[in-house]
Amino acid sequence: MTETALATTIQAPTCAGSSDGSIAILPVAGVPPYRFAWNTGDSIAALVRRAAETYQVTVTDAKGCRAEKIIELEEPPLLRHQINAASRWCNGDVLGQIFLDATGGTPPYRYSLDAGTTLLSSPVAQPLGVGRYAVWLQDANGCVKTATIGIPEPTLPELLVLAPSLVVLGDSVLVELLDNAPSSLTYEWQPATGVACPNCPTTRVQPLRSTDYLITGTDSLGCQLLATWQVNVQQTEQLFLPSAFSPNSDGINDTFEPFAGKGIAAIESLLLFDRWGNLVFEGRQCLTAPQACVWDGRFKGVPQATGNYTYFATVTYLDGRQVVVKGSLLLVE
Structure with missing residues (x-):
């Protein structure tokens, strides 16, 4: 043979x-x-x-x-596994995960957290609570590898707002959003009025009135973090008018005109009256047509007399308020 x-x-x-x-x-x-x-x-x-x-x-x-x-x-290679665990907070609950990486043995692999009663094909087990778990790995031949791993208590995530609490009407401020979330967030502002970039972690905001902002940060899993920003808007007098001028063509204070702060949306009108109540000057829409609101001390081309005059300016602010500002003006030679 x-x-x-x-x-x-x-x-x-x-x-x-x-x-x-x-x-x-x-x-x-x-x-x-x-x-x-x-x-x-x-x-x-x-x-x-x-x-x-x-x-x-x-x-x-x-x-x-x-x-x-x-x-x-010949026997199959030794069945091995590498196990990692992670946890995070999500909308008030703990989301724990166990990740398994199997090698050796005879693929395909199955996984279990109940001693083989339920076999899963996914190498990622979720969601799980905080605690210790017995992990069961089984290959196609029924070979088993076991281990124990703990899911830790996650760090409580926070969304913080770095911004001033007081803003002058018309000003914009830089707002920074800081978080310790395990993945990147997209942002939503309520309200979004005056927010230059609602989905940016750093943006400029121009509030028109005192506002409580609610900022929501959401990650790819739908987990959300909430933060609030309470800002008070200071409504200051922002119309500046000289108290005297001298229209003598010397190049110094020759005209009377209004100056507006950043909180003013429009100067609807500027009216000037002499001591007898006669209208000697009228200007409209002073911000869009500034030259229309510059008085050179003349009425119908005639220089006016030295003395006191009264002005009325109708002002609209960015927050929608409309105010009539009254004041006295001294015309000197």
């Missing part, structure tokens, strides 16, 4: 280190009966419950013809 006259049936061990492999030898030539001699000392045709090893068998038939065969019984 020759080695090719020996048919072999091999069952490899199912797991690394297990002894459930088998080898069966079937002579297909020669004259029975056959005698078997293994390097393990066995004298049977089939070896069972065997570990990974190199086996050698010699088969002798009734005529003394011999055949030898070497069989390598």
